[in-house]
Amino acid sequence: MKTIILLLSGFALLSLATDAWAQDAETELLEEVTQFxxxxxxxMGKPRGVVISYERLPNFDIESESDDQRLGNGQGRIRRHNKFAAQIGAPLINRPQTKLLIGLSYDLEEFNFEGLSDSSYGLYRYLEDKNLHSIGLQLAYLHALNERNFYLMRVKGELNGDYTRIDKDISNYFKGTVDLxxxxxxxPYYSIGVGVQYGWVFGRQRILPGILYNRTFNPKWGVESIFPANTRLRxxxxxxxxxxxxxxxxGSSYDIFADQTDLKQFGEIELRRTDIKGLLRMEREIHDFLWFAVEGGFRQYYRNRVFAEPGDTDELIDNDLAGAGYIRAEIYLVPPRKWVD
Incomplete structure (x- = not known):
């Protein structure tokens, strides 16, 4: 936990010296408004510089099934599921018609179970208080052809896993995506678009089409959407x-090495999850350049599975997670008004 606090503090200090923005390319690019x-x-909300967030999902059941007789089935209760995240970015090119953006992110997940013992299911014992990391680097390019047409491209690479073997082969943890x-x-109040994302999307390697729909109906109401990834009424x-x-x-995907459990016999395995969240969110200015957000809602899992090999399609363990409420808090920096007015 001390490591996490130091890492997040480092991101915050770095932000004070950086003319930065960025949350994730999907959000960053949607927030950009120019004459082109x-x-x-x-x-829409202001562009974000540095974002630090914490999310918690408390008290939900888990049941696991496996066709492999060496593993069998298991059940338990997750006392809490914690998620930490920090993101920072900056424009490399920031012209009215062309923008090239770079972003760095760090995410961490951990699970805490109730009543674990030496005879508890191996996957649960491995996940107990284990830090599952993700470090990401991305480049996003936005170009306006004229006042009506634009295109964007993004390339993102991540290192996702428990990092227990990162000194031996860093490629074990690499996941990449490309967006067009x-x-x-x-x-000025209405934009639409079509696109495609290829790579590790929502914890699985796939091609996912998308439809962008952003519209402000009046000074109070608007819609922001990249279907099917997200839709929000503002x-x-x-x-x-x-x-x-x-x-x-x-969603997410982690390459892990559960060496202290019966999963050791499989060597490198992969944990993938995809969740659907219904949400309510508030964003509020604290100071000219400092904002906070509170978000809450209900998380329903779609898929949560373990695979014997990364990229495999036949699951080794199929996890059934109960739905649970969640709460998320964020604090982030935006450009001061004197920079944008």
């Missing part, structure tokens, strides 16, 4: 307070 075409629309999109700015209470209601898909 772009996916952003009037009324083309869009139309129909007005309410602008005032320039310092925004509310959202909607849903989003969330």
């Amino acid at each position: 075409a772009g996916p952003g629309v009037e009324g 999109a083309y869009g139309w700015s129909l007005s 309410y602008n209470a005032n320039e310092k307070t925004l509310f959202y209601v909607g849903w989003k898909l969330d």
